[in-house]
Amino acid sequence: MEFKDNIPIYLQIKQYLYRQIITGKLKPGKKIPSVRELAVQLTVNVNTVQRALQQMNFEGILYTKRGEGNFVTEDTTLLEKTKRELIDAELDKFVQSMNSLGVSDEQILKSLTEYLKEERK
Amino acid sequence: MGNPLEITDLVYKKNQKKIITDLNLTLKPGKIVALLGENGAGKTTLMRIISGVAKNYRGTVKVASFAKEADRKAHLSFTDGLTGFANSTKINDIVKFYQILYHDFSLKQFEQLRKFMNLDSDMRLSEMSKGMKEKLVIALTFSRKTDLYLLDEPFSGIDAMARKKIIKSIILWKQEKSTILVSDHFVNEIAAVLDEVVIIKNKTVCMHKSTEAIRADNQSVEEFYESFYQREEDE
Incomplete structure (x- = not known):
């Protein structure tokens, strides 16, 4: 580590x-x-x-x-909450990084949907 | 018990030349502290003064509240190289010497450390690499039970594997209340195990800070340390 x-x-x-x-x-x-x-x-x-x-x-x-x-x-509620917080933190990083590349929030959603579709093929 | 180390207004001259001037330093129990500075900044000299090897200084040096040299030596563990031993000396013989010299030396602890470091007790100093000697120094130093441990550049000129072993042994064998002062002119490799850094520049302590406080300012310990020498280069 x-x-x-x-x-x-x-x-x-x-x-x-x-x-x-x-x-x-x-x-x-x-x-x-x-x-x-x-x-x-x-x-x-x-x-x-x-x-x-x-x-x-x-x-x-x-x-x-x-x-x-x-x-x-x-405490499963607390474990769920912790998981959500971890996911939110990762999403924060991702969105900030996309924004810094000049990608708008709408575009992020579109790009991500397309990306996931492509990857799943 | 007082602090493991308290130095007040320390001045040290050698051949009319000031090596250390107006140095003040207090270390609290239970810390791992790096003593950082360029080669020749006075790190080894400071360790030799603390341990009572270098004499004729001005100011006060207290180890666990004791100022007298003999008392200080009993409350700190420092292996000043292995220069006092002939090249043909076996590890076993050095251990016997330590047992006689230090009543707090634990053979059981030494054996654990020796095995951890993969050292053979029948080996002679002349058969050992620099890394092996450094491991032996660490094993000897940590086999005593004291308030303060001094490690003088244990990482200089040794390979990455030996370095990892030494760092792990520091974490494993440090007692809760004892304090370790480890000198280096490099900080990157040990930054994660440090509580504090003490930076020596211009013959005195120019900075003493907690590593987590440095990181809280989004600075790495290495960048922080280098910034003290950078300024000088820019001037």
Whole structure:
């Protein structure tokens, strides 16, 4: 896992874990790796991992069992919401990038529909 | 326990020449901090002063609140190269020496580190590459249990695999409250594991900042570090 060095790493760790959860690599109700395991696996600072996990605990996507570690929430509404937010963030990036190429919102929809049709053939 | 490191108004001269001037630096517990600066900026000198190898400085240097050299040495772990040992010395013999010298040296911990680094304890210094020696230095340094660890340019002249091993060992073996000060003239390769950077320029600390604070300004740690030397080139 390579991180960008001009964006706070705790934010990127959060993004990474959200993806792991949404794609089912980390399952609802299951324990996630320990802080140190994650730090070694991602080659990042332990304190930075700690900060990311703290925030995710605060958001409710993770919960802590005392002395056992961090677990993924089983709250399906919250998981759905997190997935929607991830999708929205990707769409934001896409639309902004298209706009910067001078493509209007209407054109984006048209181009995307055509593109998907072409690809599906 | 006080901070792992507190330096106040440090001045150091060698042959009438000022190497370090008016340097102040405080490191808090539980941090991994890079000491950055060009070659010859005084990084090694500073480490040698902190560890009590270099003497005759002015100012105060405290390690875990201790100012006396002997006390400082007991509260920090620093391997000043392996220059004191003959080329024919085996790893085993160096370990025996460390066990006698440092009561906090853990053989069990060393064995774990040695295996992690793939080092053979029967090897002699003369048979080891630069990367292997650097791995040995790290293993010896982390086998002690202290408040402060000093690593002097552990990444210079070694290959990418050895570098990864060393970085992973820093993450794996660092105790929660201990602080690591690691010098380098390059920051890219270790930026992701750092809490803070300390930049040395013009014989003193010109910047001490958290890496995540640098990134929060949409700057990479490397760009941030280079900007201090860029300004000079532009002038």
